[in-house]
Amino acid sequence: MCFVRKYRPILLAAALLSAVVFAANPAAGADSGKNPWKIGGIFSVTGPASFLGDPEKKSMELAIEEINAAGGVDGRMLEAIIYDTEGDPSKAVMAAGKLINKDRVTAIAGPSRTPTTLAVVPMVERANLPFVSCAAGNKIVEPIKPWVFKTAQSDIQAVASIYAHLEKQGIDRIGTLTVANSFGESGREQLIEQAGDFGITVVRSESFGAGDTDMTSQLTKIRQEKPGAVICWGTNPGPAVVAKNVEQLGLDIPLYQSHGVASPKFIELAGDSAEGILLPTGKILVADLLPDNDPQKQVLTDYIDAYETRYDETVSGFGGYAYDAVYLLARAMEGTGGDKEKIRENLENIKGHVGISGVFSFSQTDHNGLDPSAFVMVRITDGKWQLVK
Amino acid sequence: MQELLQYLFSGMTNGAVYAVIALGFSMLYSSTDLINFAHGEFVMLGALCMVSLTAGAGLALVPAFFVTVAAVAAAGMLFERLAIRPVRHPQPIVLIIITVGASIFLRGTGMLIWGKDAHSMPPFLDIAPIDIAGARLLAQSVWILVIVTALAAGLHLFYKKTLTGKAMTACAVNKKGAWIVGIPFKWMVLLAFGLSTGLGAVAGASIAPITMSSYDMGTILGLKGFCGAMLGGLGSLWGAILGGFLLGILEAMGVGFVSSGFKDATAFLLLLLVLYIRPQGILGTAEVKRF
Numbered sequence: 001m002c003f004v005r006k007y008r009p010i011l012l013a014a015a016l017l018s019a020v021v022f023a024a025n026p027a028a029g030a031d032s033g034k035n036p037w038k039i040g041g042i043f044s045v046t047g048p049a050s051f052l053g054d055p056e057k058k059s060m061e062l063a064i065e066e067i068n069a070a071g072g073v074d075g076r077m078l079e080a081i082i083y084d085t086e087g088d089p090s091k092a093v094m095a096a097g098k099l100i101n102k103d104r105v106t107a108i109a110g111p112s113r114t115p116t117t118l119a120v121v122p123m124v125e126r127a128n129l130p131f132v133s134c135a136a137g138n139k140i141v142e143p144i145k146p147w148v149f150k151t152a153q154s155d156i157q158a159v160a161s162i163y164a165h166l167e168k169q170g171i172d173r174i175g176t177l178t179v180a181n182s183f184g185e186s187g188r189e190q191l192i193e194q195a196g197d198f199g200i201t202v203v204r205s206e207s208f209g210a211g212d213t214d215m216t217s218q219l220t221k222i223r224q225e226k227p228g229a230v231i232c233w234g235t236n237p238g239p240a241v242v243a244k245n246v247e248q249l250g251l252d253i254p255l256y257q258s259h260g261v262a263s264p265k266f267i268e269l270a271g272d273s274a275e276g277i278l279l280p281t282g283k284i285l286v287a288d289l290l291p292d293n294d295p296q297k298q299v300l301t302d303y304i305d306a307y308e309t310r311y312d313e314t315v316s317g318f319g320g321y322a323y324d325a326v327y328l329l330a331r332a333m334e335g336t337g338g339d340k341e342k343i344r345e346n347l348e349n350i351k352g353h354v355g356i357s358g359v360f361s362f363s364q365t366d367h368n369g370l371d372p373s374a375f376v377m378v379r380i381t382d383g384k385w386q387l388v389k
Numbered sequence: 390m391q392e393l394l395q396y397l398f399s400g401m402t403n404g405a406v407y408a409v410i411a412l413g414f415s416m417l418y419s420s421t422d423l424i425n426f427a428h429g430e431f432v433m434l435g436a437l438c439m440v441s442l443t444a445g446a447g448l449a450l451v452p453a454f455f456v457t458v459a460a461v462a463a464a465g466m467l468f469e470r471l472a473i474r475p476v477r478h479p480q481p482i483v484l485i486i487i488t489v490g491a492s493i494f495l496r497g498t499g500m501l502i503w504g505k506d507a508h509s510m511p512p513f514l515d516i517a518p519i520d521i522a523g524a525r526l527l528a529q530s531v532w533i534l535v536i537v538t539a540l541a542a543g544l545h546l547f548y549k550k551t552l553t554g555k556a557m558t559a560c561a562v563n564k565k566g567a568w569i570v571g572i573p574f575k576w577m578v579l580l581a582f583g584l585s586t587g588l589g590a591v592a593g594a595s596i597a598p599i600t601m602s603s604y605d606m607g608t609i610l611g612l613k614g615f616c617g618a619m620l621g622g623l624g625s626l627w628g629a630i631l632g633g634f635l636l637g638i639l640e641a642m643g644v645g646f647v648s649s650g651f652k653d654a655t656a657f658l659l660l661l662l663v664l665y666i667r668p669q670g671i672l673g674t675a676e677v678k679r680f
Contacts, residue, residue, distance in 0.1 A: 217649070265506055
């Protein structure tokens with residue numbers, strides 16, 4: 001572990017180089033006599049969002065290997081051509097340009113982040129290329145763009161899951177505490193927008209800076225309004241500080257967190273204060289806890305086993321976005337002979353595709369294809385996740 | 390009333406941290422005329438060293454604390470020796486840009502050593518928050534307050550009562566004059582760097598239990614500390630303490646009575662106002678230098 005951490009940049013560079021070498025070799029994977037179909041991948045493999053891009057790149061390669069091992073699509077192999085954006089929108093635009101003009105790919109999976117995705121969208125629309133993003137931002141598919149799809153769950157479903165749970169508990173007054181960046185802002189918008197649908201009133205809406213060390217003032221202010229629950233929306237480490245502050249102030253109302261902290265890291269950071277916190281998460285985090293009749297259980301356990309055997313590291317919650325994107329594209333490519341308009345139409349007509357992030361059913365008005373069942377609510381009990389009914 | 394007290398406690402906790410950081414800025418400035426913009430990064434080093442030594446290496450709290458402070462102070466002295474002293478024409482602007490560069494370098498190094506994730510550690514003493522009239526104060530906050538007071542008193546005595554402290558002040562007042570009367574100028578600068586970055590480490594190590602430590606925590610803490618130092622009057626020890634606390638408490642009150650969206654704005658607006666009316670800061674001396 002220490003070795004990996006110490007030499008991570010070198011290892012990453014080596015991995016990247018080998019990916020490029022592999023991509024540059026047109027013979028690779030083409031053993032059926034016909035040329036393989038090329039699928040482009042654009043991920044932030046290095047840089048600040050590498051926690052997204054690195055597992056996504058690996059998952060894309062895994063999915064392609066699996067599909068090829070099973071005979072490819074209509075007897076033709078798939079080939080992945082993956083470029084690294086380093087999380088930078090301008091590099092994403094360059095990568096998309098290369099994929100469209102030089103590599104002449106049939107479809108693109110990725111990018112990993114919302115800003116990089118939005119930078120690429122105009123290009124794929126001009127090029128009329130089927131495009132499945134792995135980023136969470138709702139702006140990607142709202143308004144609907146014919147060629148643009150996405151696999152990651154968004155705030156909409158996460159907020160709906162939390163509100164459905166609150167409704168069941170009979171809680172109708174809440175305070176929100178959101179981080180002052182695009183993740184928190186988008187969460188806040190959804191929390192306020194959907195509140196009415198569930199008969200919930202947001203009595204106080206506060207924010208905190210991503211690097212703040214103490215949120216007791218905000219919580220004190222929320223406490224004055226006597227809400228029935230507090231919802232915190234952010235990514236580590238802020239929400240862990242909020243959890244500690246809630247315990248410090250002795251607030252005895254439920255604390256809900258967002259899916260942004262759905263990782264073991266949050267439990268580690270918040271320690272004992274994590275006890276009893278409720279949050280929505282994609283099912284991959286709790287795959288082993290799911291009941292056997294859950295439609296995703298089999299797909300999830302297969303993916304986790306395959307990933308952990310292939311890469312010898314713990315599966316992350318994010319690689320599934322790319323895995324789903326490749327499988328959706330492969331399914332849409334069947335019987336099209338590579339005709340892009342047909343692939344696009346097929347994508348739009350996919351119904352009930354069981355993936356890692358949920359069960360996808362696309363339509364002309366829904367290019368994310370997920371409903372709130374993509375999330376499950378979990379409670380942290382004794383430092384472990386526990387499914388909540 | 391209960392709310393007001395809670396805002397005050399929250400402000401004091403943050404304020405005490407800003408005060409220790411401001412103290413580091415101020416004491417380096419008062420001895421070398423230099424503003425070290427990498428100071429926040431030394432706070433980060435302090436916090437992460439502390440986490441590694443206690444949670445990682447399993448060292449007891451007290452030795453871990455002193456090892457952390459000593460190690461970071463040594464890193465600060467190394468920084469002075471390797472990056473500041475060799476500069477041929479040490480104009481303030483050149484040196485300040487060097488410190489900005491050093492902050493980027495240290496952040497990168499921190500990321501390589503500790504990774505991009507945040508780290509946490511248990512509090513110094515595991516006791517329940519103290520309840521005063523319905524408002525809760527963490528025991529760790531009391532620790533931080535005690536440490537700030539002790540540091541301020543110690544530094545005050547160092548400057549007023551010891552020969553080294555006086556020599557250090559002399560170097561700041563007149564470099565050439567100090568050299569003529571036989572004060573080893575270079576050693577004084579080195580010592581000032583060691584002390585100042587050591588103070589940064591103290592700040593980092595004491596906040597590690599109440600917040601999360603990560604490689605990029607230093608930037609904003611450094612900025613807040615710098616504001617505290619400016620507010621109180623750069624170069625004045627008690628000014629740094631006052632400025633740090635004032636900034637922390639104003640931030641908390643800003644959240645409580647204005648809006649959390651304007652938390653930073655409330656504090657910085659006041660800073661602008663103070664600097665407009667009293668450019669030298671609240672407790673600063675009248676002479677103001679411009680870079």
